Amino acid sequence: MHQTPHNVTAELEEGAIRLRVDREIYPLPAIYGASYVFIDRCFVFLERDGEGRVVVTLQARDPNPAEEALRALVGEFSNELLSCAWRHQITAENRHLIEAVTSQALAGAMGPPSLDDLASFDFTSDGFEDPLGIAQSWEEKHGRKNKAQEAGAAGAGEEEGGR
Amino acid sequence: MSRIDLRQLRLDPRAPAFFRWREVGEHVVVTNLEGRYLLLSLDEFKRFAEGQVEAGSPLHQRLDEANLLRASYRVEEAAAALRRRKSFLQGGGVSLGILVVTLRCNETCVYCHASRANMEAVQTDMSLETAEKAVDLLLSTTSPSITIEFQGGEPLVNFAAVQRVIEAAKAKNQAIGKRLEFTMVTNLALMDEEKLGYLLDNHVQICTSIDGPEKLHNAQRKLPTGDAHQRAVRWIKEINHRYEAMGLDPTLYHVEALLTTTRETLPLWKEVVDTYVGLGCRALFLRPIDPFGFAERTRLRVEYPRSQYMEFYRRAVDYMIELNKQGVEILERYAAIFLTKILGGEDPNFLDLRSPAGTGIGQMAVNYDGEVFTCDEGRMLHEMGDDTFLLGHVDTHRYRELVGHETVRAAVIASNLDGQPDCTNCAYNPYCGTVPANNHKTAGSMFGRMRESAICAVHKGIQDYLFEKLATADAETRAILERWTTHRPREHFIQGL
Numbered sequence: 001m002h003q004t005p006h007n008v009t010a011e012l013e014e015g016a017i018r019l020r021v022d023r024e025i026y027p028l029p030a031i032y033g034a035s036y037v038f039i040d041r042c043f044v045f046l047e048r049d050g051e052g053r054v055v056v057t058l059q060a061r062d063p064n065p066a067e068e069a070l071r072a073l074v075g076e077f078s079n080e081l082l083s084c085a086w087r088h089q090i091t092a093e094n095r096h097l098i099e100a101v102t103s104q105a106l107a108g109a110m111g112p113p114s115l116d117d118l119a120s121f122d123f124t125s126d127g128f129e130d131p132l133g134i135a136q137s138w139e140e141k142h143g144r145k146n147k148a149q150e151a152g153a154a155g156a157g158e159e160e161g162g163r
Numbered sequence: 164m165s166r167i168d169l170r171q172l173r174l175d176p177r178a179p180a181f182f183r184w185r186e187v188g189e190h191v192v193v194t195n196l197e198g199r200y201l202l203l204s205l206d207e208f209k210r211f212a213e214g215q216v217e218a219g220s221p222l223h224q225r226l227d228e229a230n231l232l233r234a235s236y237r238v239e240e241a242a243a244a245l246r247r248r249k250s251f252l253q254g255g256g257v258s259l260g261i262l263v264v265t266l267r268c269n270e271t272c273v274y275c276h277a278s279r280a281n282m283e284a285v286q287t288d289m290s291l292e293t294a295e296k297a298v299d300l301l302l303s304t305t306s307p308s309i310t311i312e313f314q315g316g317e318p319l320v321n322f323a324a325v326q327r328v329i330e331a332a333k334a335k336n337q338a339i340g341k342r343l344e345f346t347m348v349t350n351l352a353l354m355d356e357e358k359l360g361y362l363l364d365n366h367v368q369i370c371t372s373i374d375g376p377e378k379l380h381n382a383q384r385k386l387p388t389g390d391a392h393q394r395a396v397r398w399i400k401e402i403n404h405r406y407e408a409m410g411l412d413p414t415l416y417h418v419e420a421l422l423t424t425t426r427e428t429l430p431l432w433k434e435v436v437d438t439y440v441g442l443g444c445r446a447l448f449l450r451p452i453d454p455f456g457f458a459e460r461t462r463l464r465v466e467y468p469r470s471q472y473m474e475f476y477r478r479a480v481d482y483m484i485e486l487n488k489q490g491v492e493i494l495e496r497y498a499a500i501f502l503t504k505i506l507g508g509e510d511p512n513f514l515d516l517r518s519p520a521g522t523g524i525g526q527m528a529v530n531y532d533g534e535v536f537t538c539d540e541g542r543m544l545h546e547m548g549d550d551t552f553l554l555g556h557v558d559t560h561r562y563r564e565l566v567g568h569e570t571v572r573a574a575v576i577a578s579n580l581d582g583q584p585d586c587t588n589c590a591y592n593p594y595c596g597t598v599p600a601n602n603h604k605t606a607g608s609m610f611g612r613m614r615e616s617a618i619c620a621v622h623k624g625i626q627d628y629l630f631e632k633l634a635t636a637d638a639e640t641r642a643i644l645e646r647w648t649t650h651r652p653r654e655h656f657i658q659g660l
Contacts, residue, residue, distance in 0.1 A: 033608075036608075037606070037607040037608050038607070040607070079612060079615065080606075080607075080608075080612065083584050083610070083612045086584040087582065087583070087584050087610060090581075090582055090583070090584060090587050091582050094581045094582060094587070097581050098576065098579050098581055098582045101249075101252065101518075101519065101575075101579055101581070102519070102572070102575050102576055102579065104252045104253070105252050105255065105519050105524050105575050106524065106566070106567065106571070106572065106575060108252055108253060108254050108255040108256065108305065108524075109255050109256045109257065109305060109306075109523075109524035109525070109566045110256075110305065110563050110566045110567050111256065111305035111563065113563065114563065116561070117563060
């Protein structure tokens with residue numbers, strides 16, 4: 001077992017490295033962000049270990065990875081994790097500044113919508129069609145219905161059946 | 164190692180206005196939110212940070228003039244300075260459109276692998292129809308000015324597409340009235356009288372690549388005849404001669420040349436500068452090699468530690484300053500960009516050195532087949548099998564859709580230095596920039612990790628050098644550095660003027 005200075009512990013397994021990350025030190029978005037950076041080189045699995053830590057398994061895509069290469073992943077992951085954690089915090093602190101600059105940059109570059117853009121814009125206030133009920137809440141879709149709703153549903157069924 | 168012990172420093176948060184700092188040589192660079200700077204001695208910095216500067220003292224006056232004191236902080240002045248520095252955000256838009264008219268290239272360069280094709284690969288030529296659609300796209304920009312840059316491969320290989328673009332753009336621009344310019348980046352080896360006549364008649368600015376002295380250039384840029392340097396030099400001289408014959412000022416109008424710094428270049432800093440001066444160039448861009456477009460085995464041969472690059476840079480620029488003192492006009496482009504920001508308080512809108520970067524909002528690249536990318540680096544990544552920076556196609560996407568693409572939004576956020584670890588605290592934050600495509604290639608995300616980034620090391624190293632110079636410069640050196648910030652527009656290359 002390899003203990004890093006940032007309370008990330010790592011275990012070397014066959015073709016993989018398993019890291020345990022303390023959730024009190026590293027926020028979950030930082031763990032997601034750092035893990036994502038590795039998906040082109042590794043298969044990445046996230047689990048909880050029941051002790052407040054997230055277990056990150058980096059399974060090398062290379063079928064015969066060198067042990068040295070796997071160990072290097074630990075250091076790189078730790079650096080990326082710290083970078084993501086700090087960026088997560090900075091982004092929260094500077095959110096207004098970043099949003100203002102991003103809006104100004106994109107609006108300035110995109111310019112106002114053209115007539116073609118406006119012609120294809122949906123100005124109606126109608127909702128989207130939702131045949132699968134994706135936009136419905138669980139209660140609306142599956143919850144216990146009151147009598148009036150049940151009567152309505154039955155009526156609708158009768159109506160459908162009458163066609 | 165830092166000579167400032169933060170544990171010993173009794174910071175007084177009531178005295179200084181917001182500031183960032185960095186030790187440079189014997190001095191400390193202090194910058195404020197809007198990018199004003201001051202060079203302080205260690206003792207002055209300590210007194211400033213601890214709020215121990217006596218009112219009315221010369222140091223107090225300097226701090227006040229630089230808007231670094233909380234009690235007298237001038238908000239309106241700071242807002243105006245910040246607006247000026249970020250002027251590229253107001254009514255911006257794509258001002259650089261790169262057109263890869265072919266991937267075919269007659270030269271084989273040691274550092275170029277994935278973004279070129281052999282001369283038989285005619286399927287990598289841009290069709291005339293795609294060329295016209297690319298013009299329609301680029302002239303849809305919201306920017307009042309647009310430079311269309313012909314690249315490759317070698318653009319002279321598909322000259323018909325170049326001509327079609329120039330004709331279509333000029334015709335379309337008559338109704339639009341943008342400040343339209345054309346630039347061609349060519350190795351010049353396939354230039355002939357007819358092509359040159361056309362380019363000169365149509366006011367196309369010509370840029371080329373010179374890797375330094377003849378032996379190095381020919382070793383890195385290979386032609387079957389082994390004379391890439393001789394051919395380039397012949398045409399550089401001819402074109403410069405034609406400009407003079409047209410009555411154009413040779414100090415302003417001459418072939419621009421670009422350097423690619425490889426490991427072999429590093430010991431030849433003096434020879435490189437002398438070669439450029441000898442060719443009549445007034446500017447030299449000491450660009451480090453970037454991580455795109457070549458095979459891994461080549462990277463090991465041409466790459467180098469950034470500390471070695473910085474030694475090369477310092478020697479070369481020191482030598483250029485000495486040449487300036489002897490009356491030779493030559494400037495280093497990186498230094499000129501940074502100095503314009505540091506001394507002039509303006510941003511020259513170099514798209515890779517601003518926050519946020521110009522990726523997709525300041526530049527776009529159109530590949531030979533009509534696919535559109537955020538930038539040329541993104542296009543090169545595509546040639547290496549990575550489509551992260553692919554935005555769409557000239558056949559199916561309009562300008563506004565491409566600029567509003569989610570990848571562009573991500574790149575804008577990722578290249579905002581106020582959201583970057585390290586950059587957010589860096590004294591050079593007001594002057595610097597990061598490149599999302601480079602970060603993606605080297606660190607796996609558009610954000611990258613600045614402490615491990617070679618580009619960050621180079622940017623910091625160059626600014627350290629410049630601030631050291633500013634701290635210790637005599638009047639003559641200072642005047643030279645200030646002269647490097649002078650921008651003289653080349654009106655001849657603007658269409659219709």
